[in-house]
Amino acid sequence: MTKAAEVFAELEPGPIPPQRRKPKQPAPLIYQPPPPTRIRDITELLMSELTPVQYVIPGWLPEGLTMLVASPKIGKSTLMLQIEVALATGGTFWGEDVPAGRVLMIDLETNERRLRRKLVEAGIVDLPEGMLRYATDWPKGLLGVEQIAQCLEEDPSIRLVVIDTLQRFRDSGTGKQNAYAADYEALAPLQQLCRDTPGLAIVCVHHKRKAASDDPIDSINGSAAIAGAADGIWIMSRKGSEYTLHIQARDWEKDEDEFSIVREAGKWQLVDGPRFTENEREVLGYLDVAGGMTGPQLGEALKVSRQAALSRLNRMRDRGAVVFREGSWHVA
Structure with missing residues (x-):
């Protein structure tokens, strides 16, 4: 190649690069006004016929989200198992006849061997098939709530869901939220699920704080949001050899709110309570x-x-x- 050819070769244009597409502009945001708030006259409420509260365990456990709070190893799981079996078999609970209903038990603090032992110790050797179902592993947080909602959609006859315990069910969180917000967000989806499903009760088993308190509500481990988000609170306490159950609930209809209880033959019974329904x-x-x-x-x-x-x-x-x-x- 001559010198002149080399010069002309250097001047030849290379491959034309592809043209870059201009970035697509996002569509302009259109303001959507919120739906109008419905304001009603209070006289409409006073004159309307309200739907009565539905009880899963008549006289004791109404629909909605309830917290069962107690110290470790006090027997709260035994109490819940007693309620679950009474509902699954259509038996009795503390002087009340219980209409039969399906139960979903999410026990995240045990395994099948220990669960079997609890049943045997309570004298439970036979149950109607399909009335009491259980799981010892479950998704956490919102995924867990969605899984419960799916179970309810597949089987609308489920009347009671028991979560043992709240700490193992809730998301671990990022640590950026304050305690009140974290506790409320852990319980609010469960309460909303109860509101969306009339006649459903969800019970979350939870632990008490170690520090003693004169007010039973203050003994709940966590912030005040736990009591605020729940529809009802059951608190089991022990002083020496005596046990008490304190109940507060939005729909509580009994005059008493504290009951002496005793453990006999693997079951909790009311002290001086009604022997027969x-x-x-x-x-x-x-x-x-x-x-x-x-x-x-x-x-x-x-x-x-x-x-x-x-x-x-x-x-x-x-x-x-x-x-x-x-x-x-x-x-x-």
């Missing part, structure tokens, strides 16, 4: 007057089916209230 007292009345009755005779007197009468009698026999001898049922 209203239905059981009715059964005892018929048996006492008649001097003994067969299952069909009792069913006819109670105006229930033979199967329902026998089921009631068998539960009462297990509690030592009635006996079966010489072909008929009698008061024990």
Whole structure:
């Protein structure tokens, strides 16, 4: 190549670079006004018929979010298992007949071996299939709430969800929030889920703080948001050999709010509480007057089916209230 050719080669243009596309401009934001706030006259509320509170455990546990708070190893899981079984079997709880309902138990502080042992210690060897379901592993935080919501959508007959414990269920957080905001955000989605699902109760098991307090609410481990976000609070306490249960709730209808309880045969019972439910007292009345009755005779007197009468009698026999001898049922 001559000198001149080399010079002309250097002057030849290279490949033309592709043209760069101009960045796409974002669409202009259009202001969307918030929906108008509905303001009503208070007389409408006074004249309206309100839906009564639905109870999952009649007289004790209403719909909504409830916190069960106690020190470690005091027996709060035993109390919850007692409630779960009463609901799953349609049994009784502290003097009240419980309509049967499905239960979802999320026990994050145990394993299957310990859970089986709890059931055996409480004398539970057989349950209706599908009425009490459990999990020992569950997503945390909002993912966990969404998983519960999915279960409720797949099975609307679930009446009770138990989370044991709140600390293992909630997100660990980033540490940038203050304690009040973090506690409220942990519970608010669960409370909202209860509002969106009438008749549903969610119980979160939680621990007490170590420092003693005269006010039971102040004994809750965490900020005041825990009591503020919940619809109800159950607090188990122990002084020496005596145990008490303190209850505060938005829909609490009993005059008392503190109850003495005692642990007997793997179950918590009310001290000086009612021994028999209203239905059981009715059964005892018929048996006492008649001097003994067969299952069909009792069913006819109670105006229930033979199967329902026998089921009631068998539960009462297990509690030592009635006996079966010489072909008929009698008061024990």
